[in-house]
Amino acid sequence: MNDTSQFAFELPSIEGLMATHFLPYFIGIALVTLTTYTWHDYRRSAKTMIQKARTRFPNQPYRMITDFGEVVMLQSEWFQEIRNNPHLTFIGTIAEERICEIPGFEPLATLGEDGMLVRIIATKQLTRSINQVTEPLSEEIALSLSINMGESTDWHEIQVMPALRDITTRMSSRVFLGKELARSKEWLEIMTNYTTATLTAITKLTKYYPAIRPFLGRFTPECKQVQTYYKRARDLIEPVMEQRVALKRAAVAARQPEPVYNDALEWIAKESKEHGFKCDVANFQLMISVVAIGTTSDLLQCTLIDLIRHPETMQAARDEIAQVLQTEGWKKTSLYSMKLLDSILKESQRIKPFFSVPGLTAMRRSVEADITLSDGTLIKKGSRIHIDTHRMVDPEVYENPEEWIGSRFYDLRLQPGKEHLAQLVTTSVDHIGFGHGKHACPGRFFAANELKIALCHLLMKYDWKLAPGTPTNDVNLGFSQRVNPLTKVLCRRRKTMEIDIDSI
Numbered sequence: 001m002n003d004t005s006q007f008a009f010e011l012p013s014i015e016g017l018m019a020t021h022f023l024p025y026f027i028g029i030a031l032v033t034l035t036t037y038t039w040h041d042y043r044r045s046a047k048t049m050i051q052k053a054r055t056r057f058p059n060q061p062y063r064m065i066t067d068f069g070e071v072v073m074l075q076s077e078w079f080q081e082i083r084n085n086p087h088l089t090f091i092g093t094i095a096e097e098r099i100c101e102i103p104g105f106e107p108l109a110t111l112g113e114d115g116m117l118v119r120i121i122a123t124k125q126l127t128r129s130i131n132q133v134t135e136p137l138s139e140e141i142a143l144s145l146s147i148n149m150g151e152s153t154d155w156h157e158i159q160v161m162p163a164l165r166d167i168t169t170r171m172s173s174r175v176f177l178g179k180e181l182a183r184s185k186e187w188l189e190i191m192t193n194y195t196t197a198t199l200t201a202i203t204k205l206t207k208y209y210p211a212i213r214p215f216l217g218r219f220t221p222e223c224k225q226v227q228t229y230y231k232r233a234r235d236l237i238e239p240v241m242e243q244r245v246a247l248k249r250a251a252v253a254a255r256q257p258e259p260v261y262n263d264a265l266e267w268i269a270k271e272s273k274e275h276g277f278k279c280d281v282a283n284f285q286l287m288i289s290v291v292a293i294g295t296t297s298d299l300l301q302c303t304l305i306d307l308i309r310h311p312e313t314m315q316a317a318r319d320e321i322a323q324v325l326q327t328e329g330w331k332k333t334s335l336y337s338m339k340l341l342d343s344i345l346k347e348s349q350r351i352k353p354f355f356s357v358p359g360l361t362a363m364r365r366s367v368e369a370d371i372t373l374s375d376g377t378l379i380k381k382g383s384r385i386h387i388d389t390h391r392m393v394d395p396e397v398y399e400n401p402e403e404w405i406g407s408r409f410y411d412l413r414l415q416p417g418k419e420h421l422a423q424l425v426t427t428s429v430d431h432i433g434f435g436h437g438k439h440a441c442p443g444r445f446f447a448a449n450e451l452k453i454a455l456c457h458l459l460m461k462y463d464w465k466l467a468p469g470t471p472t473n474d475v476n477l478g479f480s481q482r483v484n485p486l487t488k489v490l491c492r493r494r495k496t497m498e499i500d501i502d503s504i
């Protein structure tokens with residue numbers, strides 16, 4: 001039997017590992033965690049390295065040392081076998097990275113401790129509320145577009161990521177925290193900065209071995225920034241919670257009906273009570289904001305840039321939006337009817353998923369009990385698994401896989417039996433932009449609707465082109481790939497629109 005785990009997260013000699021393990025080791029990046037220089041190498045060229053390893057060990061599990069420590073790499077062929085294994089968790093991988101032990105990063109620990117609660121809130125409350133929040137979300141984005149993109153009908157330049165992150169923060173805050181905080185300048189500033197500071201600090205910390213991260217985190221300036229914003233965020237959320245409790249108590253005392261709020265502050269309190277979870281509402285809120293804002297603004301930017309590069313598809317999307325909104329108005333079902341827009345988002349996500357480079361890895365899992373694969377490979381408790389995402393760009397699965405074709409999934413939906421499979425929120429072994437199986441992203445239904453509403457406003461109200469000479473290349477960080485934060489575009493308010501979206 002193959003045994004993969006005895007040396008997980010240790011740094012023994014490569015020769016020793018090669019001699020004592022049955023699973024092959026890919027040593028191309030084996031030194032990455034030892035020095036900063038090799039870490040940089042790994043960060044830039046992980047894609048090439050994994051391609052080499054795939055050729056060397058076709059369809060075979062193998063091990064690598066990465067900035068996550070040692071990982072067992074599984075090819076896509078193993079997807080179906082492990083996707084619902086109860087001993088594999090996504091959240092466990094976060095605890096192993098040791099970052100949530102640093103002051104200011106407590107919200108990430110909330111993801112670990114109350115993983116069930118997140119799932120319940122995201123799948124039950126958030127998804128259920130989509131119908132009620134479609135109009136408020138549309139109202140929020142109308143306001144934030146006017147602030148970020150302006151009203152000028154002349155071409156003007158903007159940096160895309162800060163603008164889209166602000167838009168996403170406002171939309172998420174409206175649903176997660178209610179109108180009051182979503183309109184608070186201070187909250188928005190803190191939220192945007194907390195999310196950005198957290199991601200920046202994580203990027204820096206992951207170049208060091210997990211065991212020393214909690215220590216380093218106490219001194220690095222990036223982590224100190226996180227702590228400052230974390231404290232300010234708590235100072236803002238806690239009084240809102242206290243005020244709600246006081247208002248409810250007062251209503252009960254006056255024998256009046258209690259005030260009802262339909263936002264995540266309320267859902268967290270309700271579901272924690274119902275399921276017996278102990279929950280720190282402020283930490284929980286910040287965690288949801290961090291997981292939701294970075295991912296959603298990333299996909300929004302790459303979709304917008306893809307559409308700017310394909311003006312004919314942008315116009316086709318505008319026509320679809322106008323036709324659907326004219327007949328159905330703002331409803332959850334109207335968003336479902338925007339099938340081309342759905343396809344466009346799914347195609348942009350296929351080419352550049354958030355957690356991975358296509359053809360690299362995704363679906364990180366922490367192994368919580370020994371598991372044995374059908375070929376006899378034993379993966380021990382404490383190991384970490386990554387899945388190779390090669391199928392997302394495999395010519396045997398997708399025709400011309402390197403080419404962005406906005407209508408790719410729209411066309412697929414027309415084929416018998418593929419209607420459901422080709423939707424943005426459907427995960428499969430061929431498209432794992434939201435993961436797949438038991439731990440697939442529970443926020444994807446909400447995110448899909450939020451993204452569509454944002455695109456409706458962005459496309460209908462503005463004309464777009466790339467700013468001359470702007471960088472649009474994605475930024476590679478080891479196994480991850482982010483949109484370029486420096487990308488700039490030119491935009492102008494459209495004088496005539498297919499439909500006046502604000503009057504619907």
Ligand code: HEM
Nearest residue numbers: 090091118292295296363433434435436439440441443447
């Ligand atoms: C475009 C936006 C988003 C993208 C691309 C995205 C992507 C992902 C991916 C790839 C995973 C890992 C799944 C796996 O490994 O199988 C994940 C997990 C998760 N996401 Fe999202 N996500 C997005 C938005 C959201 C939102 C809006 C929320 C919350 C409201 C959310 C909450 C979560 C949670 C709680 C998990 C952990 C699930 C678990 O461990 O069982 N995500 N997401």
